[in-house]
Amino acid sequence: MLAYYLLLLGYATRCLAIAFDTGGNSFPTHTPGRPPAVPLAVRTPYLSAWSGSTLNSANPIFWTGDTLGWTGVVTVDGISYEYLGNGLQILPSLPSYVSASPRAVAYDSNYSNFTFSAGPVNITASFFSPVLPKDLCRTSAPLSYLTTTVQSSDGKPHNVQFYSDINSAWIVGGAKSVMAWEIFRNGASINDTGNDTVAPDTMYSWTYEPESPLPFKETGDRPQWGRLAYSTQPMAAHNLSFQTGDALNLRYKYVTAQLLAKDIDSVYHGTSDHEVIFAFVHDFGNVSNAEVRYTVGLIQDPIVQYLSQGGIAQLEPWWKSCYGDMFSMIHLHWDDFIVVQELAAQAESQLVSDIEAFYQVTAPAPRSNTPVPVQTPSLVPNSTWHPSALPTQTILPYLHDSSDAYGFLNPNNFTGLGIPDTSEPDSYYAIVALSARQVMGSFVYAIPPPTSSCDESSSGKGEPLMFMKEISSDGNVNTLDVLFPTTPFFLYANPELLKYALEPIFQLQEGGYYPNEWAMHDAGGVFPNAIGHVAGEDELMPVEESGNLVLMSYAYYKFSGNSDWLRTHFATLNKSASYLLEYSKVPAAQLSTDDFAGKLDNQTNLAIKGILALQAISLMSRLDNSPGDGGVTDAIVRSYYSDWEKFGISPSRDHTLLAYQWRSSWGLLYNIYYDKLLNLGVVGKSVYTMQSRWYPTVSQQYGVPLDSRHHHTKSDWQIWAAATCTSSTRKMFVTSIAYWLNNTATQFPFADLYETIGDGGYPQVPDSTTFKARPVVGGHFALLALLRTGQTVSAEAGNTTGSLFILNGTNALNYTGTGDHVSPLASRYGEPAGKED
Template sequence: MMRSISSAWREAPRNRSVYSFPFVRMLPHPLAFLQLLLVASVAFAQTWKATPFVPPSLPLVVKTPYLSTWIPQGTAEGSLNSGWASFRDGSVIGWMGKLRVDGEFFNWMGPGLKAVQKDMTFTATRTIITMACGGVDLVATFLSPVEPTDLVNQSIPFSYLAVEVSSNDAKPHQVQLYTDISGEWLAQSDQILTWETIAGDTVNHRFSLQNETRFNETGGRLRDGGVMYSTKQVNGMTYQIGQDTVVRSLFETTGVLNKTVDPQFRAIGDRWPVAAFAYDLGTVGTTKTTPIVSTIGYVRYPLIALLNTSNVNIVRGPYYLTLYGSVPGMIIVLLNDYPNALARAIDFDNKLTSDALAITPQNNDYADILALSVRQLFGNIELTSGWDGTIHVPTDIMAFMRGRLTNTVDIIYAAWPAFLYTYPAIGRYLLEPILTYQANNPSQSGYSIHDIGASLYPKVTGPSNESYPVEECGNQLIMALSYTKKTSDNSLITKYKLLYDQFATYLTQNGLYTATQLSSDSYAGELGNQTNLAVKSIVALKAASEIFQILGDNSKSKQYDNVAASFLGQWQSVALSSDKSHYTLSYGNDSSWGLLYNLYADRLLGFNMFPQSVYETQTKWYATKLDEFGIRLDSRSSDAKTDWQLWTAATLTDETLRTTMITLVKKYAKSRINSGSFPDRYNSENGVMSTFEGRSVVGGHFALLLVPDVKNASTNSSGGGNNGNHGGHTGGAVPSVSPVLPMAVALSVALVYVLF
């Protein structure tokens, strides 16, 4: 007997796309396949509005390194119900949403194309999607709060899903809402799950692994902690934990769940246990219902194992424990606080958009880039507090950034503009573990360490053996002074003044004619006498001069000021190409060139050490080097970096070129060539991403917000003007693939099915 189309969808495999051939071959009868083909073709033919654009991957829940859920887009332009959501590495996250309208059910999230996506909007903090489910519209708001000035709120590893429904045909409808999550929020299908449901003022579902291993990542997933899915206990709400097909079928048939918990713990992929909520919304008219709010979070304790000077792992807990005594108590506060959290998120979004429009008032391109960057940046950072044996100490704060290594100095530096813009203290808290370690373990080499975690996060065992001597010394000094100037807080430079003197001494000896070594762009390989790296040395030495002036050490201040001035004079004589058309990638190599993005620090700190002619020469040169999707990093390859392009844009003397460079970065982001979370490295000619996705360096996109003359030049430009676009986004409507192409693809797939 031919299975129903709904049954086929329920049993769809956990592949990244439900259109894959393995799924096609599951269907036992060609007619069933044709039925599915018709549904898929219609779905592909739909158009839906995207504001501001369709990104490579759409953030849904992005709050911590292990609570990171996306909808890959790429060329498929994936709707909320075109496939499963994914973890940041592309593996499946099981999250299902159904709506029952007058007894007929619609999948609005997770595989099942009966509901039709009408529009999608993303902001810095939210993703908002409208799905038409027959005579009812459903609006799903995925809110991942970004509140860097409130360390407790920022440290809470939870996000919101809020759902509102209303009639779209002016008729009343009987409506029930359903959502569930699978154990894939924790790990992949072979791991054994345990679970529980705790019902009180809230109902909390919790999934955890039976065999936990603390501080142990496998394939980017952590092997300890638990996922909590929670909602308020209200009239008409029911819940259940059980086999996916059983629980979902019960809802589809009756609209309610039976408030039971499956007693048999088992593997994630063994009859797919899901934790579900259902809500009877009663009669729904044209007025939107009160939002149905749930929270989802990844809870673990402790967060970090930090190796101290005695080779003892000191554990650090999440910062929110300085205020909240229990997670269930915190969840009650979160659910009640949703209206306020939403208002704060809207304020954050609006402020960011307004500030970005001051840079490019002629379009929304810069604002849109920043909106896509925010959750990715802060979702890689965890705020911790120390434990004194009695309490979590509110003043003992350290932050940790997950990456290939932990708290990599040049990654923090690349993201530094975002911290200066939002809350500089977070940048400082990221530096504290590094500086504390180095202060207690003096480097024999005299330069800054590169990172604080050679092991896989979250086991922080001390620095790796990688070294970027000039790069990291320069970064440390520039970040220290910019933090101090931004906050008027001298405590950082006072506490670590011996280290800053050490770093400046190293640059004095090694910073102008650099030995063959790596810079932040390590993938490009080692290079000697790097022109751009020497720029960083010069600015950093000037920063050291100001640091010691603030500290009252006039002798050291004058010493480093003299060295910086001497280096600058020598640099100008060796860094310029012989035809004076551009500055080289490395001294004496006239055919080489690269982005002098380190000039940005000269502007950021207000030094203006480098002559205007340097900026003008480079601006003219860059104008001749633009590719289809931006400008490459240097002459060695067509690799481009989004962060360094926008740092460079902040140094340009031509506003039109600056706007063009911003527009090209957005063009890359919206090209739909890729499906990773905002990849920062890609081919400038064809837009194809490299391996760098989901990284914190997108914080560098904030660079233009921090240089006053960039804002003034744009605002005062005679060529500016908002063209009436301040209130919206240019190019908002993004149609799906043309109906002709999907039908051709569909017929091709049908032919493959018949032949094989």
């Protein structure tokens, strides 16, 4: 428990200084950390609801920060306690209305659980968006669960009702939007409301959609097509009622009478205080405990517009191949709850075990596979093991002055160190557990068109195409330099997801829809329109994207053993490699993935990416039955790398430069992570050692800046850099990010770009972009991707030797590096590691 005291110090201090939030609620405790926003229903780029405050002091927000109407109330003995949203705060003061008192917030990779006290009962609201990367059917269902429970705290039964409503802002929003809505019973439309005493498993669904939908269009990142579905069943309630109408009137009637009337308001009122809402009431009567469940979903069919050999196709969602129609999916998703809880519990347990395996520690607290929300995993404050046993524990004393920007310093040499007395595994868990839903919520899954190589009719194996939105930056589709930092999550959780995301890029280039000699930047400029760039006018990042395409493709092969897929696309990859052969050693003025920083001549980090990609294409060309010679030899790669060291390392030989021969500059050399991950053997051990020693000399309060030009940093690249460093430097990175997570002034979903000084807020980058909710937090799984290769905390950077996974077409896991371990992930994918598809 001591392990997290200091990490939570910033939050605790804030609570002492400000006893109440803006809604007058006391601050709850948070486990395993206090993020700026907590995920609620996060499934797709359009179903993305978060809590940016205490749950009942403000309405939930869309990832942009715009408000979503979602209200939850529990009425106990005639007193209504609001636990979700602040919809009842528009009412006049009523003696029968009270805001429930927040007590605790806990999250893991699947759940966000909020507990409240409400008079004589305790309320728990459990938001569940399953993260099951190998289960394509369950993953593709754009639905999320909310389960609310009431437990008597005085041991006596109480008269209990549950109320919940949503508004129409989940799709288009705006006062001028016009919606059409219905209420359904078991998939059949009904035209009256009121009390209903049918079977406990009767499914009720409110649905609404734009009266004039515009498929594949957005307004403020919100879709202008699709149907929002809010569903529930009576369960153990003896009475269920439902109603739509004016928000003020309907909520007032409920609080004063605990009933909903037989009335459907057909006049849309807009999204003000008098907006239309869609409500349910469950009446349990006198009980000591009770539970209700809701599901919320945003269902779009078609889901993506895609340029293929047959023209522009409107692709159907993948869930249709699993569930059929919308109402079948809603019903099956509901019935699946217990099973999916068990699956999520197993996945969460595996995540915790894998973190323990990487850090070579064991938490003695037993874990249960009971399918219940996991509120306190073993790597959070209730853990019974003490951080003093960890090999990475900082030796005190240390220096820290909160008035400066330097963070925690070693008093002997004044270099940065990890947050003292804080467990690095606990810190890492807090980061990746928060990141998981954010990654998965950036994608949709589609049935390929008949001409697609992924289609069952043409390939003999049905597989989806996966489409990612570049959330909060350019809004592009499957941007390669956004997929690239995300890859550690795919490689750790399910490498096939990387293939599904890369396939549209390959199909567009190989279909003749891209004229340039390098890899395309993205599959389409505006999500969800994956219509390529026929004129070749995508964002110009040729070295960056060509290197990304080659390295990600090789990584997929190394982690899957699917050499057939690699051979299929070798010509396209070789084309990118040919460009890199000419331009990567001295890349001139180009954009890198950090394009917000602008162009820069001869970026050291960009050049090494190209050189690593050349090594990858050389290895691909040596595979058995390779379709051709990549034209890149070991001698070329060695020559390029030798020149790279001459140009890119400071004359003092203590750090690499941001750009060749710019001796006063430096930057995070995160791209060498792929050298270690894939054991490419290009980067010298001395470079790893040098960088590991350098980063603590330039660290700030919340980590290491991205480069010497600014104080801002990126969390994904920090973890990539951490994975290439010695244990003490790695701990500095990991615990500093967790420390930022608990103290940052940012207020939206996990920001990957932030200031390392001051209040850790959003930086003022040239285009004023605020990065939030982006899938690049998949890069936080970089340590776990290393574990997938057999590398653990004891495998110091630069010590790996031999071959990783597959060598010259051999499909066997034969990594023989220093600190080699039998990876617990070796058989995790249902077949032996390295087996070809």
